[in-house]
Amino acid sequence: MELAFIIEKLILVTILFVLTLSIAAYSTWAERKVAAWLQDRVGPNRAGIFGLLQPLADGGKMFFKEEIIPSGSNKWLFIAGPSLALLVSFLGTAVIPFGQNIELFGRVVPLQVTDINVGILYIFGVVSLGVYGIMIGGWASNNKYSLMGAIRGASQNISYEIAMGLSIIALLLVTNTLSFKEIAEQQHGWHWNIIYQPLGFIIFLVCAFAETNRVPFDLPECETELIGGYNTEYSGFKMGAYMFAEYINMFVSSAVMATLYFGGYNYPGMDAVNSALGATWGPVIGIVVMFMKIIAFIFFFMWVRWTVPRFRYDQLMDLGWKVLIPLAIANIVITAIVITVVDKL
């Protein structure tokens, strides 16, 4: 392994880390802005122009707040909960290709931290670890509301992971690969997977809402019933870590959805653009397109949050087990039959 390779990856990881953090920070700003717009308000506009310094003010506030660790709590696990949630949410970005190979200083740099051939499995592993942050935090708080939130979070995530996995299997029948890089390359131009897997995408989208604990599936932290759920006892920066983890999860799942179903960095007419701009600036356009898709998805997440009320818990379980899983299985069967028939013809 040459030195340049290590430096290249180190820079890429650093950029990605900072980028993820800043996107998560500005998601908090965007959430408040979108909420305000949808409710005929203007949203934060005091800190800096358009309130753009609001995340800094919020972050500063989080740092200076008193950190309370309840005396009845398990101290180690109480700290481990938010740390785990934050750590795990960062891991997801490692396998997502943010652009084509880009030519920089005479080197061809892949815009993906690592292209492991089981990328989708990796994402699933990491996402299912995310529930431990909630479970540990909720349990360690030694608070009934937190425990309820943790239990809800655990059962909800486990239920929806099944439907999510099944919807991905149908996608894998189409793509024949688990590697994110190859899936992105297959969707060159406008051959996006959404065209072949519309039902799979809808199932995946619903499950993504459940996995990230966003409205209408925010039962683990519902403020009105559980006064905050698993993070009831958290304050200061640990609370901030949970909130950040949620927004990073949102970013990662937006990126995954954009890559799996909406062509990632691909866009119609990219060949012409690439040949016109060369091997350095062509991929840059691809990165911009990728991030536009991600931001559109993040906006969609927020848009849904400020439209739809929270599901009741039995409705949530009904939807997961009785609707989404049968639908996903039907989707697999239909996809398999169509693929077989098309191959035979």
Add this chain to the structure above:
Amino acid sequence: MESLSGRKKVLEQKPMNFWERMYLPAILKGMGITFMHMFKKKETIHYPEQEREFSENWRGMHSLKRDEEGRERCTACGLCALSCPAEAITMISAEREKGEEHLYREEKYAAVYEINMLRCIFCGLCEEACPKEAIYLDGPIVPADYLRKDFIYGKDKLVEMPIKELEALKGATV
């Protein structure tokens, strides 16, 4: 039973049909509604720069009025204190000395006049009770403060500014 008002609505509790059970059409409809709200006029009043206009019958902070010659109108009759349902007003009267005719209109005046703004309910009964048209609730919102004692407003805060001073102030700013 027959509805007397004619406004009674009987809701049917049908089981949901297939489309309704899918939730998605209803959700999409709702999202359409919220999206349209993004382009509507914002209701926000940007407070420190912009202020909401008070209505004509708005009752705010009290002011003790002066007459045309700048003399205090209040004669310390105590009717306002008597009419006050919240017991917010107290005063101590004094007799007008010779040479104070330019300060007080009547022969008796309020040496101390205090309104406890924490007790006041801004009902305006003092305004109605006053025979001398000396008190009106035509001021701004009573500002917030830190200590209870600071909410007891004396004459220094209540009495209207003399016309001359007011004009001098206006002349200075214009």
